[in-house]
Amino acid sequence: TTKDIPIMVNDCSGKMGRAVAEAAVEAGLQLVPFCLTGPGFGGRVLNINNVEVHAHEASEKEEILDKVLDRYPDVIIADYTLPSAVNENAEFYSKRGVPFVMGTTGGDRNRLLKTVHDSGVYAVIAPQMGKQVVAFQAAMEIMAEQFPDAFKGYKLEVTESHQSSKVDTSGTARAVVASFNKLGLSFDAEQIKMVRDPEEQVTKMGVPEEHLKGHAFHTYSLSSADGLVTFQFQHNVCGRSIYAQGTVDAVLFLSNKIKESSEKKVYNMVDVLRGGSMR
Ligand code: NAD
Missing domain, CATH: 3.40.50.720 (NAD(P)-binding Rossmann-like Domain)
Known part of the structure; x- marks a missing residue:
């Protein structure tokens, strides 16, 4: 037991x-x-x-x-x-x-x-122990392996919000971006938008105030070149x-x-x- x-x-x-x-x-x-x-x-x-x-x-x-x-x-x-x-x-x-x-x-x-x-x-x-987040990350990797270039020509935007004490960009976001690259999206990890300002986190990202000191909110938005199709993947974690x-x-x-x-x-x-x- x-x-x-x-x-x-x-x-x-x-x-x-x-x-x-x-x-x-x-x-x-x-x-x-x-x-x-x-x-x-x-x-x-x-x-x-x-x-x-x-x-x-x-x-x-x-x-x-x-x-x-x-x-x-x-x-x-x-x-x-x-x-x-x-x-x-x-x-x-x-x-x-x-x-x-x-x-x-x-x-x-x-x-x-x-x-x-x-x-x-x-x-x-494991630098990321959130098993559901790891499962999502692995699913994106599998999609990229099985359907390379499926999103070719699409535009990607990535926003990640964490407590302001986190200085570097999220390793999880970087890993997901690598899968999106294989899916045909040209995007550099440097283009990931980091949100660290508490004001913006509450008003724009919808982070509950009590979790400003510990959260991980990620949004990956994909849109087709003609702007007629959009996809969005999101995982929002509060606390530990x-x-x-x-x-x-x-x-x-x-x-x-x-x-x-x-x-x-x-x-x-x-x-x-x-x-x-x-x-
Ligand atoms: P924290 O600062 O609250 O705690 C770290 C503790 O480690 C402190 O109490 C410090 O006294 C102690 N410490 C320092 N050197 C030590 C040593 N040689 N031996 C024993 N203890 C020592 O930090 P935290 O927010 O708890 O984060 C800790 C680590 O966990 C960070 O690296 C963070 O990135 C990581 N983290 C990983 C995951 C994951 O999913 N894998 C999730 C959250 C945080």
Whole structure:
């Protein structure tokens, strides 16, 4: 049962970490009462749905993981830290042979894959854990593969709105644009319109005010050269629950792969979707 699956969430004091830890408890997983945290946050005790989680800094990570592995040998780690910590954390988990779900974005992604491959540890790595968004992204990729140039001559407009703290363009929007390119639309990722102004987000994009600090609204508009035909694809996400839920699915998926002693060891969210064990 899910109760047999212990999950350690680094860092439960971060926004995504907390959301994942809460979703894990709600799904009946066993939340490990220890987590790793960033500089300056060690020694805190966080209450996550009545589980007291002790936060420890990286300097204590070896002893903490010893303790966790001793008490929870089947632990799976979920990592939502910072781009600057991605590679070091992955190397640490891999060296210690602990399976993990890496939700953190950034860092050196090639090095991350190599670390995991070389160590033979089980992992799900996905910069986008929203499984329905991943399914949409994959569907566009499949459409592009099967019907190349189907939209040749059409014009594309892409608008993406995120909390103003997000500086770069959305990786998901870039991936979808790559599929549209294969469908015959000439469009450069630089042409993606980024909306980061809260005023415009509320008035033009319809973002609820309470989600200005955490949302992902994407609209892809296609129109024929003569202007007589239009298509629009849209996915509007408020808050973090979609990513937290996807992370719990990824942990359950990984736990199954470990039990089956699967040959393949490094997975992404498309594998999780294909696994078909959605809750
Ligand atoms: P946040 O700033 O709220 O939390 C990050 C936490 O990591 C902080 O509490 C910090 O103290 C901690 N930290 C820093 N270095 C650490 C280390 N070496 N070990 C352990 N903890 C450390 O950020 P957030 O909004 O929770 O986002 C975290 C990451 O998740 C970002 O990279 C973000 O892009 C990514 N993200 C991914 C998805 C997805 O679907 N995969 C969705 C949302 C966010």
